[in-house]
Amino acid sequence: MPIRPAQLAPVYEYPEHLRAQVAAAPRAPGVYFFYAQDDSMPLYIGKSVDIRSRLLAHLRTPEEARMLRQAQRIEYVQTAGEIGALLLESRLIKELQPLKNKRLRKQRRLCSIRVIDGAVDIIDTTDLPGASPLYGLFRNKRMATEALMLIADEQRLCHSLLGIEKAMGRSCFRAQIGKCAGACRGDESHAAHTERLLTALARWAVHRWPFPCAIALHERHGEHVEYHVVDGWHYIGTYATEAEARQAPKSTGQAFDADCYKILVRPLLLEGAELIMLG
Numbered sequence: 001m002p003i004r005p006a007q008l009a010p011v012y013e014y015p016e017h018l019r020a021q022v023a024a025a026p027r028a029p030g031v032y033f034f035y036a037q038d039d040s041m042p043l044y045i046g047k048s049v050d051i052r053s054r055l056l057a058h059l060r061t062p063e064e065a066r067m068l069r070q071a072q073r074i075e076y077v078q079t080a081g082e083i084g085a086l087l088l089e090s091r092l093i094k095e096l097q098p099l100k101n102k103r104l105r106k107q108r109r110l111c112s113i114r115v116i117d118g119a120v121d122i123i124d125t126t127d128l129p130g131a132s133p134l135y136g137l138f139r140n141k142r143m144a145t146e147a148l149m150l151i152a153d154e155q156r157l158c159h160s161l162l163g164i165e166k167a168m169g170r171s172c173f174r175a176q177i178g179k180c181a182g183a184c185r186g187d188e189s190h191a192a193h194t195e196r197l198l199t200a201l202a203r204w205a206v207h208r209w210p211f212p213c214a215i216a217l218h219e220r221h222g223e224h225v226e227y228h229v230v231d232g233w234h235y236i237g238t239y240a241t242e243a244e245a246r247q248a249p250k251s252t253g254q255a256f257d258a259d260c261y262k263i264l265v266r267p268l269l270l271e272g273a274e275l276i277m278l279g
Contacts, residue, residue, distance in 0.1 A: 013059070014056075014059065014068065015068050015069055015071075017072065018068065018071060018073075018074060021073065021074040022052065022055045022056060022074065023052075025051045025052040025055055025074065025076060026051055026052060026076070026078060027050050027051070027052050027053070028050070028051060028078050028221060028222075028224075029047075029048065029049045029050070029051070029078065029079050029080070029081055029082055029084065029085045029221055030047070030048070030051050030076050030077050030078040030079045030085055030088075031045060031046070031047045031076065031077050031079065031085055031088045031089050031092065032045070032046050032047070032048070032051050032054070032055060032074060032075070032076040032077075033045055033074065033075045033076065034067065034068070034070075034071040034073075034074060034100075035071060035072060035073045035074075035075065036070050036071060036072055037072040038072075039072075041096060041098065042075075042096060042098045043067060043070060043071055043098055043099055043100050044067060044071075044098050044099075044100035044101060045089055045092050045093050045096065045098050045101055046058075046089065047085040047086060047088070047089035048085065049081075049082045049085070051076050051078070055074065067100055078221075078224060079219070079221070079224075079226060079238075080219040080220050080221045080224045080225055080226035081219030081220070081221055081226070083217060083219055083228060083263065083264070083267055083273070084219055084226050084228060084238055086263045087228060087235050087238070087260065087263060088238070090235075090257075090259045090260060090263065091235065109124060109126050110124070110125050110126055110137050110138065110139070110256070110258055111123065111124060111125060111136075111137075111138045111139070111140060111141050111143070111144045112125040112134040112135060112136050112137060112138065112144070112206060113134070113135040113136050113144055113147070113148065113201060113204075114132050114133070114134055114135070115132075115133070115135075115194065115197065115198060115201070116132055118161070118190050118191070118193070118194040119163075120148070120161070120162050120163045120197070121163060122138075122141050122144045122145065122163075125137070125206070125256065126256055133205065133206075134205075134206040135201040135202075135204040135205055135206065136201075136204040136206070137206060137258045137261070137262075145164060147204070148162050148163075148164060149164060151197070151200045151201065152164070152174075152179075152180075153179070154200065155196050155197070155200050156178075156179060156180055156181040157180065157181070157183075157193065157196065157197055157200075158172055158174065158175070158180045158181070158182075158183045158184045158193065159172060159174060159180070160172050160184050161183055161184060161190065161193055162197070167184070170184075170185070171184055171185035172184045172185075175187070181193070206261075207265055207269060209231075209232045209233055210268070210269065211277065212277075212279055213231075213277055213278055213279025214229060214230065214231035214232075214236070214248070214250060214251070214278040214279065215229070215230055215231075215268075215275045215276060215277055215278060216228065216229050216230075216239075216242065216245040216246075216275070216276040216278055217230060217264075217267065217268070217273050217274070217275055218242075218273075218274040218275070218276060219274075225240065225241075226238050226239070226240065227239045227240075227241070227242055227244070227245035227276070229245050229248040229278065230260075230264060230268075231250055231251035232251050233256065233257065233260060233261045233264065234251040234257065234260065235257070235260045235264075236248050236249060236250070236251065242276060245276070245278065246278055248278075
């Protein structure tokens with residue numbers, strides 16, 4: 001039988017009219033924009049810690065090659081670091097809603113898992129109501145339920161006690177086949193069941209704002225300095241000096257922004273970002 005030659009991956013080339021613009025792009029963090037002919041709204045917005053390298057990487061798929069053929073010019077805004085690029089990209093995509101950006105285009109309503117005195121429910125957390133601990137940021141109730149089912153399988157938890165199935169007042173089917181530890185029939189106390197549930201949920205904990213006031217996160221790239229003002233997980237804006245950051249408006253109680261939270265939670269809580277308290 002003849003050996004079939006390996007199929008080579010398609011090779012895409014940058015359109016000639018964009019090559020000089022890519023070559024002129026900075027090796028610095030920031031946000032970049034692809035525009036079609038005579039269009040004031042971008043086709044696509046992206047970000048990188050190295051704008052030029054990221055632009056050159058936009059040749060991986062047929063979809064990207066088609067977008068580049070549509071694009072007539074490239075613009076960019078430099079930032080002082082990766083966090084600034086992420087925050088600016090997130091804000092601009094939501095404001096401008098570029099045709100080719102499918103994620104981040106609109107603020108989503110969110111669901112989280114809440115456990116109070118052992119009772120489990122799934123609530124709308126767009127505004128992060130109340131003071132109870134919350135777990136996970138899910139796009140809808142179905143995804144939150146699937147997460148609970150995953151934990152139930154891992155930890156042999158009871159679907160009826162998790163609110164996934166209606167409690168029937170007797171041993172659940174999963175207990176009969178060994179997939180539930182039997183809290184529904186008294187083999188395990190409800191307190192022990194809840195403790196195991198909370199331990200498993202801890203990996204998805206939604207962190208409350210850990211500071212008593214707004215903060216400015218300081219970034220620097222060479223001589224470029226920025227102060228990103230954040231209050232209660234809300235991104236207020238970016239300022240060139242600490243004095244301007246201190247004059248920034250405070251949070252106005254807008255809806256919880258999950259994308260902003262995901263950008264900031266690790267740098268603020270785990271990575272030792274340079275912070276200035278603005279209280």
